Amino acid sequence: MEIFDVFLLEAVLNGLLFGGVLALLALGLNLVFGVIDVVWICYAELMMIGMYTVYFLYTVYKLPLIVAFAAGILVVSVCGVLLHVLVIRPVLNTEPINQLLVTGGVLFFLQAAATLAFGVQFRNLGLSLPSLELGEIFLPYSRIYAALTALVAMVVLYLFLKKTYLGTAIRAISQDRQIMPLMGVSPGRIYVITSAIGGGLAGLGACLLVLQYDVHPAIGLTFGPITFLICVLGGLGNMVGGFVAAFIFAQFISVGGFLLHIEWGYVMAFVFFIVMMFIRPQGLLGGKQ
Amino acid sequence: MRRAAPWIAVAALAAVPLLGIGKYPLHLLIMILLWSFVYTSWSLMGRFGLVSFGHGAFMGIGAYVVTMLWNHYGLTPWLGIPLGIALAVAVAVLIGYPCFRFRITGHYFALVTLALTEVARLVIVALRDQTGGSLGVTPKTALAGGESFSLYALQFADKAAFFYIALVCWLGALWVWRRVDRSMARYAMEAISQEEDAAASVGVNVTRTKLAITVLSAAMTALGGALYGQYQLYVNPDTVSGIGISLQIVFAVIAGGMYVQLGPTVGAVFTLLLAEGLRIAVGHDVHGLDTFIYGALLVIFIIYMPNGILGRILERWGRRGAAARAAAPAGSPG
Numbered sequence: 001m002e003i004f005d006v007f008l009l010e011a012v013l014n015g016l017l018f019g020g021v022l023a024l025l026a027l028g029l030n031l032v033f034g035v036i037d038v039v040w041i042c043y044a045e046l047m048m049i050g051m052y053t054v055y056f057l058y059t060v061y062k063l064p065l066i067v068a069f070a071a072g073i074l075v076v077s078v079c080g081v082l083l084h085v086l087v088i089r090p091v092l093n094t095e096p097i098n099q100l101l102v103t104g105g106v107l108f109f110l111q112a113a114a115t116l117a118f119g120v121q122f123r124n125l126g127l128s129l130p131s132l133e134l135g136e137i138f139l140p141y142s143r144i145y146a147a148l149t150a151l152v153a154m155v156v157l158y159l160f161l162k163k164t165y166l167g168t169a170i171r172a173i174s175q176d177r178q179i180m181p182l183m184g185v186s187p188g189r190i191y192v193i194t195s196a197i198g199g200g201l202a203g204l205g206a207c208l209l210v211l212q213y214d215v216h217p218a219i220g221l222t223f224g225p226i227t228f229l230i231c232v233l234g235g236l237g238n239m240v241g242g243f244v245a246a247f248i249f250a251q252f253i254s255v256g257g258f259l260l261h262i263e264w265g266y267v268m269a270f271v272f273f274i275v276m277m278f279i280r281p282q283g284l285l286g287g288k289q
Numbered sequence: 290m291r292r293a294a295p296w297i298a299v300a301a302l303a304a305v306p307l308l309g310i311g312k313y314p315l316h317l318l319i320m321i322l323l324w325s326f327v328y329t330s331w332s333l334m335g336r337f338g339l340v341s342f343g344h345g346a347f348m349g350i351g352a353y354v355v356t357m358l359w360n361h362y363g364l365t366p367w368l369g370i371p372l373g374i375a376l377a378v379a380v381a382v383l384i385g386y387p388c389f390r391f392r393i394t395g396h397y398f399a400l401v402t403l404a405l406t407e408v409a410r411l412v413i414v415a416l417r418d419q420t421g422g423s424l425g426v427t428p429k430t431a432l433a434g435g436e437s438f439s440l441y442a443l444q445f446a447d448k449a450a451f452f453y454i455a456l457v458c459w460l461g462a463l464w465v466w467r468r469v470d471r472s473m474a475r476y477a478m479e480a481i482s483q484e485e486d487a488a489a490s491v492g493v494n495v496t497r498t499k500l501a502i503t504v505l506s507a508a509m510t511a512l513g514g515a516l517y518g519q520y521q522l523y524v525n526p527d528t529v530s531g532i533g534i535s536l537q538i539v540f541a542v543i544a545g546g547m548y549v550q551l552g553p554t555v556g557a558v559f560t561l562l563l564a565e566g567l568r569i570a571v572g573h574d575v576h577g578l579d580t581f582i583y584g585a586l587l588v589i590f591i592i593y594m595p596n597g598i599l600g601r602i603l604e605r606w607g608r609r610g611a612a613a614r615a616a617a618p619a620g621s622p623g
Binding site: 039087090094109111115229232236264267274 | 338340384387388391393395396397399400401403404405407408411412414415531532533536539540543575576577578579580581583584585586587588590591592595
């Protein structure tokens with residue numbers, strides 16, 4: 001029984017660390033939704049681009065890991081801007097569902113492009129970071145770094161949104177799209193900047209994931225659905241809600257997966273999501289609709 | 290002449306297997322008909338703004354319930370299919386009722402159904418001891434003794450039999466579309482898709498109307514999944530359920546045109562011919578080229594042709610027709 005509890009504790013702690021990464025992934029999507037009112041269904045595929053970038057720069061071109069990470073973030077950030085300018089902007093004033101579907105097309109496109117360019121094999125950095133030992137509990141350093149980085153990124157984003165002029169403008173646009181142009185804020189410019197930040201967050205997520213997971217063309221389908229569901233569960237556009245929801249989801253997956261099997265962990269998380277949608281359709285922390 | 294044209298077309302189509310066109314073209318036709326059936330079923334909801342990413346779940350339920358009952362209990366698909374449909378309908382109600390009752394629409398509806406489709410796929414994978422997991426499963430053959438068909442097992446060595454089954458289903462779906470199109474429910478649904486509160490205020494039972502169309506669509510999709518499994522004699526969680534299939538359905542329908550009766554069919558023809566054409570032109574070695582082009586086309590379609598191929602063509606004709614009628618002297622039969 002005692003052994004069992006230690007492993008359960010390990011699952012809970014791993015869930016916490018996993019939650020940190022999921023929270024970061026949800027943050028970028030939430031920011032974009034909150035400001036531009038568009039769901040990037042292909043968000044996880046942007047992350048995949050970042051993972052490939054880091055992988056190739058680090059293993060093939062032998063650049064230092066930190067440079068590869070910076071490049072990964074930059075590349076995905078540019079992809080975010082391109083996505084907005086080329087794909088989202090033309091449908092911004094049509095029916096909202098078109099914006100969802102159009103990014104679905106980008107999902108197919110990027111996934112297939114990765115298959116064409118890199119094949120279907122799984123690739124990893126070949127790094128193996130040690131694990132932190134706490135008595136009988138093993139926590140991989142890659143997860144610890146990932147969770148810490150995610151936390152720092154969230155604090156930085158929070159300060160940026162609260163303390164800077166640009167951040168204030170972004171928050172203002174998300175609150176009232178009609179009024180802000182009259183106040184001298186150009187929504188078009190803010191949208192591009194938000195897309196760059198959202199992409200950058202996806203890129204940062206990619207750097208953290210590539211430490212722990214192999215990259216392959218379908219990786220987006222592993223992380224994409226969870227990320228949207230976390231955002232919706234927290235209330236789309238509500239960053240604090242997304243943060244809380246990420247930890248709840250991670251616990252379901254980690255502990256549920258520990259008690260049964262990893263797929264059942266996901267099934268339980270998704271069923272929990274569906275049930276919560278009926279109880280609190282506005283999201284965990286959302287206000288009244 | 291105009292009224293007879295569809296019947297002539299159907300008769301011509303029904304005669305195709307008699308012409309001895311070879312297995313491969315017949316296979317393509319069957320796939321087109323089966324997918325057209327599923328796509329048309331999806332559009333029953335999609336055309337009214339109920340964009341569901343959950344149809345992968347309904348297809349998966351149809352395919353797996355039938356195959357599992359047959360493999361583990363030897364239950365004939367003739368009973369398995371109704372049971373699969375019943376389960377799909379139950380799931381549709383379970384998800385649909387609260388969604389519609391609590392006004393979960395648009396993005397939110399799409400994402401809730403996306404969760405549903407992943408739940409279905411993951412449950413299939415997780416029950417790997419029964420379902421074969423992500424490797425998929427083959428329905429036990431009933432033709433081991435060299436029989437050419439088994440009506441009991443709904444298995445046919447001859448493709449022509451399946452061609453007629455698929456043809457009947459597809460015609461059935463078109464008929465259902467037409468019935469919906471000419472019913473009061475259509476006006477109710479159109480009102481709902483514009484403004485739910487206004488629709489409710491003029492006496493439309495919003496929840497019940499949406500639920501009815503959802504149940505109809507889910508039941509037909511489950512039947513499509515079951516038939517797909519019976520025809521391929523192989524089911525795999527990724528080819529009959531999951532987000533990939535759900536997106537494929539949505540894409541094909543958008544490409545063809547979701548607001549016109551034959552739009553989903555045009556979508557099926559277009560996507561299958563594109564995939565097969567590329568496969569023949571480029572070969573098996575290049576993976577992902579068809580999806581690459583699909584993805585790009587999907588983006589282009591939504592930006593430039595939101596009504597789809599057939600929708601666009603009919604729009605053009607309609608405009609030309611309207612111009613011709615306007616030019617013609619008043620009172621002449623149009």
